[in-house]
Amino acid sequence: MAINSLPLERKGDTSFLLIIVFVMSLFLNQSNVLFGINLSLSDFIIVGLLVSLIMKQELELPLAHILVFSTFSIVILFYSLFIIPNQYMIAANPLATLIDYTKLLVVFLYYTIGFNLSRLKLTTAFLKGFVIGAVGIGFIGILISFVPIPYLSSIMLFGESRLIGFMNDPNFFAVIQCCALSILLRMKPLNSIIRLGAIGIIVLSIISSGSKSAVILVFLYCGYFLISKATKLKKITPLKAASSLVLVLGLLAIIPTVLTYMDELMAIIVNRFPIFSRVELLFTDFSSAVSDGGSGRAQVWETAVHIINSSPLMGIGLGNYIPIAEQFVHNPNVAHNTYLQLSAEWGIVITVLFFVYVSSTLIGSKPILLENNQANQNRQIIRDILIIFLIASVSISLNNARIFWLVLGMSVFQSKYTHSVNEL
Template sequence: MQQLAQPISNTQERLLNLLLLLTGIGLTQSMIIGGLNFSYADIGFLGLFILLVYQHQLKIPVVLTAFFLLIFILRGIVSVWYLPLITPQVTLNIVPSILKYSLIALYFLVGFSLAQLSRTLVAKLLRYFIWSNVVIGLFGIAISLLNLSSVFPQLFTAFRYRGLMNDPNYFSMLQLMSVPLINYFYPEQTSLRRTANLILISSALLSGSKSSLFGLGSLLLIYSLLTLIKSFRHGQNLKLLIISLTAGLFGLIGYLWRTTIVSTMTFIGQQNPALERISSLFFTDNPLSGSGSGRTDAWHHAFELLKSTNGLGIGFNDYGQVAYLLFGSPVIAHNTFLQIAVEWGLLFSLLFFSYLAWQVLRGLVHRDSLTLALTISLLICLTYFLSISLNNSRIFWSFLGFWIVYLNQTKGGTLPYEDFNYYGHPQR
């Protein structure tokens, strides 16, 4: 661990560990208070921020800070001057959005500073996070198997398990984001790792989130591609042939037995409403609008907002209010890419996502195993970006802070895949 600028007392060390515990566990919990999304992690982040400032260890990345300051200025100009010109009926109510924007800066700076300060501190926080998810997931599985959901209604949205989160989709994302981190921390403990992964994936599916199926598919695809690249670099032609033949065989079986597979999935779905909701992806004409999803209209409204503001967005004005005034519906985008585009403007959002895409490519071939695990976790998060609004997500911005540091800490950044095992750890 790097030394703090001022000597740290035993009391401060205990406070630091307590704040890491509160933040790691708090990332698995959220509630709505006064119209704002609150988590105990917010207390942890604020405490860590104050402690980092006190110890002169708050690190500020100059280029990224300048970029986000430019966004702040643009959003302010759009809110106060531009949007009232084209939509005079909009009420200037920008304080909540400014507060949310300030909070994502706090999440990012705390994550960035912790990663600069000590890898051990980040590891502690991540362990608290993943094991909280495992415990919450296991509890949900037990409740569902014992048919006790009515005894714990606060953990469900109708029939959908949401743990301590206020949204089942967000809950399922946290579960799947924990999988690569479990693989990173426990590469040699096969039974523990597989059991934890089974719990995380099963509880994600219990959420009834259609996005969980896409997230799980992304996870499998990423690990499959990493394995293929490793085999190719190693010149393991036989292994490549076996993988290709296996994939082809499964595809052929899926085609020939498609009727049986559909019947089986229908039967499984009938056993649990959450699984039935997920299975509607395969059996409805428009899965984006079926079973309460209603994504297509929300996405259309986002495109119309960009068009009506000439790509400058709505600034700090309330998305729901502007959407209601223009389209008679206060529904937000339910797509983080679109929501950020509408709030930041087209230019800055494209720059940000282009930067993110480049960093993801770097992360997938990075020599550091924790960087690879965080890259996969963030790719799961980006998959969920397509279907829910996570622009103010504390998990995304804090993980982004960790990740940016680790991406740039190792000079040279990449090594051949054959130097690593399946989970990104150096071969012994």
């Protein structure tokens, strides 16, 4: 079913949607647990956006997507409530299953909205709102490191030291900030001073989160970013080549000096940001950094593997992970790995098919020469955010991350249902 990009004809409709998408994007930087569910103010706004699009007859989604989700819902609910409890000799828990299914329903809603944001040429409004929210929260978080503000400090700090912004997990907050970093690096036009200042705030907020996996993620993404930039150079003049060589040699020349004063530099940073002591290990003792201080993933990964081995094809469904995990470990927790978590709940077959589909959108959403610069820029940013989530999924369970599903919906439309999207 082919779907074309349909511009809103009335200026008032366009302005209203731009504002509501911008505000919704701001609040994607916030979520808190209520009644066992992570709730965000963006959830309420997105419902209003959904109703508005329905009333204007502007909400569309390919029938195949609806049928797949409906079929998957029926199968996994039946499996979760009737098959798995008998197989593992556990009591069926309709409430836990309902809570997990509600999460799935919410992220499918975000997927649907993401698809339509691309279709209605509102990707730019989303990106701007999201990055402004991320930079603003990062700035406030850094500010309270210097000037403690009692109310904000109690909300934005985890364990009185790790910055979590307005999220409930420092690692997820850091991943969100990494997504904002990718937008800042790609977005044009943007004043150089504003860009550098905003990037500095984002990087400091990631460090302040104490997330070692996020610091590694930043390095991996920056490497990917530099490689992608280098491969796009159409012509390298002798002057540019000489300048690059001098820059590289200069950096190599100062490395010994930097290493000499590394301990002193680390001490200064740790003194100002105590939580950086967690990240410092990445530079001084990498093996300890990835296993000590609560970062060990071996036990939860091993538990997830046991669950997958016990039900590899269909998984264990929704609401059953913790009670089944208790059969393998005394204090069970989620897998802290999206691939393992989904394989345990959905089964290996569906999980593999899902990520193959996600990967196909990355290939299909590459910039197109016939499109304008804004459209190509947005395609690249959406690809980058998806790549960041796919990398971060190795150490964090991100299967219910709103922005991941929103961006996935955008990527699906860009890659499979249009070849020309001119952004507002």
